[in-house]
Amino acid sequence: MKDSVKSIATLLPSPRLLPNESEADFQSSLQGLLSEFETPSPLNVALVIQLNECLWWIKRHTVDKELLLHDSMAGILTRSAEFPQSYDNRRVSMALEGFLSGNAGEEDEQWIEELLKRAELTVSDLRARGFKGAYKHIKMADDLIHRQYQTMRHLQKSIDSVDFKSRLIKRMDLELAVLENNALAIDAKSP
């Protein structure tokens, strides 16, 4: 299996990872997918690499979707607090991130609660408004995720087709061998 991976990896440009992503994680996920095959052909390996890349894109876009929502929520809080709006509402964004995940310091927690009070919003209200504000971009992220799923479906069908063909060829080889054996047996029997 490793030979097929190596041979295809040298021929096809491999998927690129972001600077904060681990190559080892990508490889282990790839090996997990490849372990489903007994003896994958180079074409199967190439298709599985693309499929693995799609999985990674889905992960990235899902994280982005949540970030878009948080950005929008932070923007609403910033505006309600009448701070000068900075480009990513950095301070509010960081405090809100901590607040939502439950890791915020006491000071940040009080600050966000104060901002929510001033804006006369609960967390779920803020989330709903944030979603409304970032709807356009969240929908785009959804489209991107959906596209990756569609691509995976295409790749899966292609992999099945390659696999089916190779099994068909093997079966035909076996049937041919049986026919040849039978023909030899008939030859041997004939006087």
Added chain:
Amino acid sequence: MPSHPKTLTNRRNAQRSTGPTSTEGKLASSQNSRKHGLNIEIDLESSCAYVSLKSLLIKEGYSSFVAADIAACLLNYRRVMDAYYEAYFRSIPVNESIWNMDLEGLPLVLGEISKGTAADSSSIARLFGRLQRNERRQGGPVSRRTLSCHKLIRYQRHAISRLSKVIRFA
């Protein structure tokens, strides 16, 4: 016939600047509006990867014609995905200075610097206002990269459906 002196001057000036004249200049300016390069016709068949991939597929039992198609479609798909990565990783950065610019105090500052008329200062301030609105409309870095990738969806759809068709009907 244009009679307005400004129109005549514009036409005269346009005659003087007709773009790059050297081959290098023309080559450079042809890339001016290039966004992702996926609409450019490229010759995949002369690349080493194509030749090696094709011969590998022929060894796998595919006919020469089918192997050539699969190799070309695979390389094309990779090309689209590389452009997708570039669009994600290198989306237009946020211009913080324009985003955070204080527009309320701007006419006063401009008036002091330029010593021009109040109308001049307010028209410059309006220009900056428009720039700021444009900048903010595009959103933060996450919105920008989402938008850049979204523009490439149709290329990905086209590339994968071609690849899948070639493999399934081989």
